[in-house]
Amino acid sequence: KQEVTQIPAALSVPEGENLVLNCSFTDSAIYNLQWFRQDPGKGLTSLLLIQSSQREQTSGRLNASLDKSSGRSTLYIAASQPGDSATYLCAVKGATGRRALTFGSGTRLQVQP
Amino acid sequence: EAQVTQNPRYLITVTGKKLTVTCSQNMNHEYMSWYRQDPGLGLRQIYYSMNVEVTDKGDVPEGYKVSRKEKRNFPLILESPSPNQTSLYFCASSLSRLLTGELFFGEGSRLTVL
Numbered sequence: 695k696q697e698v699t700q701i702p703a704a705l706s707v708p709e710g711e712n713l714v715l716n717c718s719f720t721d722s723a724i725y726n727l728q729w730f731r732q733d734p735g736k737g738l739t740s741l742l743l744i745q746s747s748q749r750e751q752t753s754g755r756l757n758a759s760l761d762k763s764s765g766r767s768t769l770y771i772a773a774s775q776p777g778d779s780a781t782y783l784c785a786v787k788g789a790t791g792r793r794a795l796t797f798g799s800g801t802r803l804q805v806q807p
Numbered sequence: 808e809a810q811v812t813q814n815p816r817y818l819i820t821v822t823g824k825k826l827t828v829t830c831s832q833n834m835n836h837e838y839m840s841w842y843r844q845d846p847g848l849g850l851r852q853i854y855y856s857m858n859v860e861v862t863d864k865g866d867v868p869e870g871y872k873v874s875r876k877e878k879r880n881f882p883l884i885l886e887s888p889s890p891n892q893t894s895l896y897f898c899a900s901s902l903s904r905l906l907t908g909e910l911f912f913g914e915g916s917r918l919t920v921l
Contacts, residue, residue, distance in 0.1 A: 725907060737811075737897060738912040783850075785910075793906050794840065794852040794865055 696721045696788055700798035707774055708806050715769040715801045717784035722765050725787040728795065729758050729769050732781045741782075742769070746789070774805045809834045811913035813898050819919045820888055828883045828916045830898030836911075837904035839881040840865070841873065843894040844915075850897070856881055857904035888920040 697720045707713055717727070726745045730738040742751045742758040744767070750759040757770040767784055781802045785795035811832045820826055832839065840855035842865075852865030856875040870892055872884040881900075885892060898913040 728910065730912075735895075735915070735917070737914040738899075740909050740911060743909050785850075787906055793838070793855050793857065793863070795850075795906070795910060797850040799849045 696724075696786060696796045698784060698786055698796050698798035700782075700784060700801050702801060703799070704802040704804075706804040706806060709774060709776060711774050711805075712770070712772050713774055713803075715771070715782050715803070717767040717769070717798055719765045719767075719786050719796075721788065722762050723789040724762060725789045727758075727760055727767050727784060727786050729756075729767075730783045730785065732783060732800070734781075738783065771803075774803075776805050776807050779803055779805050809911075811898055811900050811911055813896075813913040813916045815916060816914060817917050819921065821921050822889055823887050826885050826888060826918075828885075828896060828898075828918070830881045830883065830913060831879050832881075832898075832900040832911070833879065834900065834902070834911070835878065836900035836902050837878070838901040838906050839875065840899045840910075841871070841881070841883045842897045842899060843867065844897060845894050853883070853896075861904075885918075888918075890920050892918065893920050894918060 728743045729741040744751045744760045755772040760767045781800040783800040785797045841853040842850045844850045851867045854873040856862045896916045901910045
């Protein structure tokens, strides 16, 4: 059974820092991996989708990488801003079977002004 | 604007009183799904649908029903709600019925069962 782990669970940084959020998964047979952002009491907003054949995806100050063989993904946020404060979740879609994403428990990010 | 819309956003009800949470998407997506989010347990799938009249159980389907009579709508039905169904519920949709692309979420419906 696929398990997704995100470390750290919480992170507090001063504004302007570059930071890395980690996601690991136990079964490397994935179809894709998606990073989401969730603000308190709100829905999930899709940030980046990486297909299993890709190594990375970029959107603005965000860059996500995928190393399928080692079961790892990282989300890099450049020049962090207070508006980046939120919970970041990664989720994987398995290569076969299950029509669902398996989610990590998230990293709660606080960017201090 | 492309979106997934859920209603109601907030609901307080009592044990046993049937309720329906509606979900509608305007993106012509084939795949739709319901998740619940609980502290310490994360997001868990309740039911999903790959197309009209095609639904299947997720990880935690007990106590819930769904239907997919139209492509855009996927209501979640709690026939006899119980306090352990107090949770934050999310509807989500994706273009491909095989869930090979992005998954888009609604804003969530916070349900309290007394």
